[in-house]
Amino acid sequence: MAAAELTRNAILKALETLMQKKTLDDIQIGQISELTGISRNTLYYHFSDKYEILDVLLKSQLTPVVNPLLTRAAWVRSLEAATQVLQRQPALSVHALNTHGRVNLGTVLRDIYQDFLRQQLQLSHPALSEKEQGLIVRFYTHAIVGLVQDWVSLGMKQDVGEAIDVIAQAVHENIFRAP
Structure with missing residues (x-):
């Protein structure tokens, strides 16, 4: 692994560690660089600000889970895997949800x-206008994100499987299936 990649990974790990105790709003760049053992200039060479670090951290943990899979069962597994990622680090998930600013869990x-949904809708319903696709994508995105945000804010204690199954069925029926 190249030195630059090691440094980026160390920065991501430092933010992950700090967010076990507080939101990004309460974390300063100096704390991240100090925990990483690098200078602020080096940190800024790799990331423009702490919001970019959080964005990369969360996407690196959640994006591989969300694959363009066309079966309903695979879609359900994808959503379940995303909630498992969040559940493994409950403090980080809650702090990422409660961060105010241009990047947070939501x-x-x-x-x-x-x-993901836009890509699937374009494949299965190419005749829809961009405006129609945009409205459909926003509707389902709000449903999915709202479900996950509510679940995280309630402590991730309840079984999210039933809600995931209902949303996955709706998404599969309305986005994945061609008319």
Whole structure:
């Protein structure tokens, strides 16, 4: 692994460690660089700010889970895997949800699911206008992200499987299937 990649990974790990105790709003760049053992200039060479670090951290953990899979069972497994990732680090998940600013858990989930759903809708319903596709994608993205945000804010204690199954069925029936 190249030195630059090791440094980036160390920065991501430092933020992950700090977010076990507090939101990104309460973390300063100096704390990340100090925990990593690198200078602020080196940190800024790799990331423009702490929001970019959080964005990369969350996407690196959640994006591989959200694959463009066309079966309903695979879609359900994908959503379940995403919730398992969040459940493994409950403090980080709650702090990422409660961060205010241009990046938080909700914005990252929206980016991931909007891209994923838009890609699937374009494949299965190419005759829809961009406006129609946009409305459909936003509707389902809000449903998915809202479900996950509510689940995280309630402590991730309840079984999210039933809600995932209902949303996955709706997404599969309305987005994945061609008319």
